[in-house]
Each structure stands twice: as structure tokens, then as C-alpha cells.
Amino acid sequence: MKDIKFIEVNEEIKREWMNYSNWTDKVNDEVIRISDGWSIIAEKNTEMMGIISVYYRKMDEPFENTVEAYIDNIEVLEPFRTKGVASQLIKEAISRVEKDVTIYQIRSWSSKDKTAMLKLWKKMGFGLCPVLQHYGDVKVPGFFVSKVLYN
Numbered sequence: 645m646k647d648i649k650f651i652e653v654n655e656e657i658k659r660e661w662m663n664y665s666n667w668t669d670k671v672n673d674e675v676i677r678i679s680d681g682w683s684i685i686a687e688k689n690t691e692m693m694g695i696i697s698v699y700y701r702k703m704d705e706p707f708e709n710t711v712e713a714y715i716d717n718i719e720v721l722e723p724f725r726t727k728g729v730a731s732q733l734i735k736e737a738i739s740r741v742e743k744d745v746t747i748y749q750i751r752s753w754s755s756k757d758k759t760a761m762l763k764l765w766k767k768m769g770f771g772l773c774p775v776l777q778h779y780g781d782v783k784v785p786g787f788f789v790s791k792v793l794y795n
């Protein structure tokens with residue numbers, strides 16, 4: 645899709661996005677990063693189409709001096725899906741993260757039922773690591789995906 649603009653999300657833009665999002669407000673409040681990371685919205689002709697949110701975190705031992713960027717949220721509104729919006733949001737996020745050469749990798753997680761997302765990660769060249777996540781007693785199969793940016 646041509647003529648996509650990326651806009652930086654602030655509290656006001658976040659509230660507006662939440663009117664269109666399929667996620668609950670509670671989920672969006674957790675995953676749309678502003679003060680502890682950043683989020684960008686893809687829009688065309690002032691119409692909001694999709695969002696991506698990223699934050700930075702130090703990894704666990706023995707990599708406690710290694711920082712990764714974590715994509716916590718990616719959503720494209722239904723009328724704009726399968727037109728390349730998510731791909732462009734991920735590319736834009738990678739190009740922003742790559743500017744900081746201290747960031748080792750970019751990572752995310754998708755449950756196994758998110759077939760479209762998983763195919764997209766593979767298409768974008770992310771490594772696919774199958775894992776069974778434990779949320780209390782609930783076990784959710786899925787994949788961590790990651791791409792090394794600088795080594």
C-alpha cells in the first residue's frame with residue numbers, strides 16, 4: 645500500500661485508536677507503549693489502519709548486559725488487512741530500533757492460533773522458536789520469534 649504515514653502515539657491518539665481496536669481497553673492499556681516504550685500508527689488519508697508497540701528490556705543472565713526490543717502489540721483493523729500494512733509497520737519498527745546499535749535483537753511472541761501473524765513473522769525473516777507458555781495452570785502453545793539486528 646502506498647502513501648502510508650506513520651504517526652507517533654500519545655495518550656490522545658491512543659484513546660482514539662482504542663475506539664477502533666478489537667482488543668479490550670484493559671489489553672490496550674497494557675500493550676500500547678508510550679512512557680515505557682513507543683507505539684506508531686499507520687494511517688492513510690488521516691484514517692487509522694494499524695498499530696505496533698515496542699519496548700526495550702534487558703535480558704536474563706548470562707545476557708544481563710544485552711538489550712532487546714520487544715514487540716508487544718501489532719494489530720491491523722479488518723478493512724485494511726492483507727494489504728501489507730503490518731509488514732510496513734514491522735519494517736518501520738525495525739528501522740527505528742536499528743538506529744540504536746546497542747539493541748541486539750527484536751523479539752515477539754504469537755500463540756499458535758495466530759496463523760496470519762506467524763506466517764508474517766516467517767515472511768519477514770524472523771526465527772521461529774516453538775514454546776509452550778505457562779499462564780498459571782493454562783498452557784498456550786506458540787512461538788517466540790526473533791531477529792538479530794546487530795552482532
Ligand SMILES: CC(C)(COP(=O)(O)OP(=O)(O)OC[C@H]1O[C@@H](n2cnc3c(N)ncnc32)[C@H](O)[C@@H]1OP(=O)(O)O)[C@@H](O)C(=O)NCCC(=O)NCCS
Nearest residue numbers: 718719720725726727728729730731754760761763764767
Ligand atoms: C496479523 C495481522 C496483524 C496481519 O496484518 P496485515 O496488514 O493483514 O498483514 P500483511 O498484509 O502485511 O501480510 C503480510 C503477510 O502476512 C501473512 N498473512 C497476513 N494475513 C494472512 C491471512 N489472513 N492468512 C494467512 N497469512 C496471512 C502472509 O504471509 C502475508 O504475505 P502475503 O500477502 O505475501 O501472503 C492482522 O491480520 C491482524 O491485525 N490480526 C488480528 C490481530 C492479531 O492477531 N495480532 C497479532 C497478535 S500476536
